[in-house]
Amino acid sequence: MCGIVGYVGEGEKKEILLSGLRELEYRGYDSAGIALMDQAGIHHFKAAGKLSYLEAKTAEFTSASFGIGIGHTRWATHGKPNEINAHPHLGKYSFVVHNGIIENYQELKGRLQKKGVSFLSQTDTEVIVHLFEYYNEIHTDPFCAFEKTIGDLQGAYAILLITKASPNHIFFAKEGSPLILGTDAQNHVYIGSSDAALIGKAHTVTYLEDGQYGRVYKGALEIFVQGKQILPPMVPLQRNTLYAQKEGYRFFMEKEIYEQSSVLSNAMLGRLREKDIFFEEITPSFLSHISHITFCACGTSYHAALSAAYLFERLAQVSTSVEIASEFRYKKPYIQEGTLFIVISQSGETADTLEALKRAKRSTAKTLAICNVDNSSIVRTADTTLLTRAGIEKGVASTKAFATQMLVLWMLALEMGKETMTSTEYAENIRALRKIPTATQVSTETHERIQRLSKRYLHGHGFFFIGRDIFYPLALEGALKLKEISYLHAEGYPSGEMKHGPIALVDSELFTICLMPKTTLYEKNRSNVEELSARDATICAITPEPFSLADDLIYTKHTEHPMCEFFEMMVVLQLLSLEIAIRLGNDVDMPRNLAKSVTVE
Template identity: 40%
Template sequence: MCGICGVVGHRPATQIVFEALRRLEYRGYDSAGISTLSKNGEIERRRAAGKLDNLEEVLHQSPLNGTTGIGHTRWATHGAPTEANAHPHAAGQVAIVHNGIIENFAELKAELEAAGCVFASDTDSETVAHLVDFYLKQGKTPREAAFAAIQRFEGAYAIAMVFKGHGDLMIGARHGAPLAIGYGDGEMFLGSDSLALAPLASRITYMEDGDWCELTSDKVTIFDSTGQEVQRPIQNVAFMAGQVGKDGYRHYMEKELHEHPVAIGQTLQRITDPAAKTIALPELPFNPADVPRVTITACGSAFYAGMVGRYWLESLARMPVEIDVASEMRYREAPQPNKGVALLISQSGETADTLGVLRSLKKEGQSIVSVLNVEHSTMGRESDVVLGMVAGPEISVASTKAFTAQLSVLAALSIEFARARGTIDQAQEEKLTASLLDLPSKAAEVFTRVEDIQAMARVVAEARDVLYLGRGICTPIAYEGALKLKEISYIHAEAYAAGELKHGPISLIDRTVPVVAIAPSTILFEKTLSNLQEAKARGGRILAFTDAEGAKKLKGVAEVIVTLPDVDAFVAPILYAIPVQILAYEVALLKGTDVDQPRNLAKSVTVE
């Protein structure tokens, strides 16, 4: 969840590390810190609670020198977000930064305290520094001490270490949490992901699980979990500087909302043949006609995308589908069918729970298909096939354009399955593909309705509780809308299949509870309308996303109507996801919350 980075080189390290932390701040922003080695080889640290701006002020008042340094931006797990708990942690001859959880830290801490070590924080991470220093005091070299310590850690971690008196040395290690090596000109880098390294290095090595490395300014040596030297691929990774800027928007989320049409279009460009109006996915390692069941799993918004995918696969391809959130599925030990397919969805490709499920399903003999925005991630490397979306970096914690890109891939996959299973003919495939290819222009039209969405936002912003309703394939979009509102405006919101309203939730409705409806006229509209009339009769304030036909019928029922472009029912969930996200953004603006970095959240959940 936290972000770590490091540099060994010839330039002043502090500014390089600080700018990398800016790019990693989406991973956590409870506290931050930097440690460098001074000219005489001493370890120096600067830390601050809160966001990076606080650390910047500390560095302004008390600068750090040195050309080797490590940095950390924290999402708190063990210990409150205080300066004492901020990284880097130091003990004697070593300073470290750590992302993850050391599960056996209590046992190690007790052993180290018995040996005379004094701890200064409440974190599990400080145990790493003390254990490495313990081995250094026994006369081991930094490489030997690091390896001895790594062998004793249980849990998930990505670690970077620097050592007193070793100004041209850094050691990194990863197990269950991502870590990448960047190659520069007379300098080497470590980072939690390629985005941190983007402006620094065009050549990157993604360390494999269990790997650890030794970096100097001109050399990289990688070892596996047994301590044997190994070679890992060096990849060229191209980034454009503009991909990580706000480009004049107030927030990254606002920018990323406006990138929906491009994200959808670029993703579809990769997986369709527009001239033939057919799907052109990578070759699958199985025949969909032979698959007995698809198992879908993901977390957060990606799980809601998976729910839409289930509707498509079941209705279009007549494919039996099992779905569960990854945090539960990995512990259910559900039986898996022979020749089954597992479909996993993640923006980062590093989500801990989803990665855990991937590995367990792989052991069960399932073919692994991953829908990812970062194809070179850990999930990507461990999958049988990756269906890559082209959403570009997503910096705001709340996922936006990645969600519609995921849906675009799942729609294409469903068409592919339906074609292979003989449940649609060529004409139907062309019609469905054409509806997908029309989406980018339709998505762009949504932004002409922002004033209407703002009118809706003014109603929602006054509420303490909000209900979101949908039916059929639009029910997951109601879930997505409620999640976004909770994430960035801190207003309590719940989503339901509209038919469930009278089975309990209707008791919540009064004049203070807005009801947001996802109601395209082409999807169970009459039933949804009946449910909304029931809510209105009990004082509910009805706010509706619909199309022109639906708007006619909702007049007199809904207080605010946002009329969206007409689209085929097949792609309606993709289009309707955009305005519900915009609604959350506009409400957050009215509430004055931190849109890009909402409290208690981080972008990439790399710990359980």
């Protein structure tokens, strides 16, 4: 959520900034803007809505001479999503863009207003540029004024600021929100809140740490910590932009559903050996003396954690709890001796999860991150990390990231359970793991059937997704997917809980998506669905077995292992949500109000 780009060089700054912002669209946004400075002065453009509106506003503008520029896509936190609240924000002679939340902005705003400063927007960000200009008037030293400014800020931020008082520099600062600096062979400097904005432009990059700030100018990066300049570690950025192409699919989400088979194979490379699991990232001592596991995550990753809890207790026989990250940090949690604290995040920048991890780091717990993005904040903070290797996921609604999280967690449960499981059970799981890439291949016949039956599910007053055992968290995930991209109300429930209240809502306009695996509590599920059918619920059963009471059947394969059914049903739920949302005419990849990377509370 929110994206930042910056550039110093002789290139066409407008196009470089807009190109970077396009690569950050997947994060979710409601407005966008750019500000550029060259010999002719400062130029700025802002627009509410899609980036195409900003592109239209800048169509006649060119900026090919040497200069600097900053850009931003905003996801509203303070103030309505309109052009006034869009970034960059303007002072008298400076512009700023900012990701994060300035927690003490009201106090700072009040101080400045008493000194006669006027504010245009409702945002917390605008206080930064006015505070900078206030200090610059006192010290007549722009960099000193910037240091004073960030010294007054409380909260999370990634900041870029340009000013006529220092026309060749971009000032930057990072605290709790990602920021990356890069250079190319022509000594151009690029800045982004994600390396996606730098791919194909920068050759080497440095990932800033919290508390680092400084300035960039032509061919040079100056990075400081507590007033002392440091030499940043530069690493190659070798990826290209081909990943961003849809390759013939209607939406990135559809492409990513189809990619799951191959990325799951990648996630197993070097880890799934002939007869056992091997993680080179984890030493035997790291997993020793673990008496409890706490999972902590948000959203889809939280559902992966709930699913994993079944696996760890069942396979590794270790006590397990699951925490919602946004609640964990405020409950004054007790973390017992011998805890392994596992955080799960697609982006590695999820603010609530990162703060929960920092809290765990202050205890005696060992910390482990399950993450898709190397060099992200969560990866750098945790004691060790298992990367999911899903590749960049452009669709806001997570698909292949969830799939790879589940696979890595299953393998980790097996690694921890190899001493407690029987040799037969362990071997059965290893064989099942090898079948997962095949289980997640999308069948043309199944996809076409889902496309046809999806037209039944465009109205009504809501959905229940139900399942038992590990399929209950999968039902939660199915309901979340549908909510995210169709905007239809959906809830996930354990099948056995329907009669404890929710069944009061059931009628023919209440759609029930039933997960009925043959390997896990099939007869129990069948009885629960029969109760719903008797009350005229419209039933879509996902199962390998014929079921006469279903209004619609989506058949899955017969298999001997529950996890093979789990992953196949996962794909079916993703496709069902996709096709319903497409029929409703929604923007599947960029659903309203949502962001890919939630970097604020």
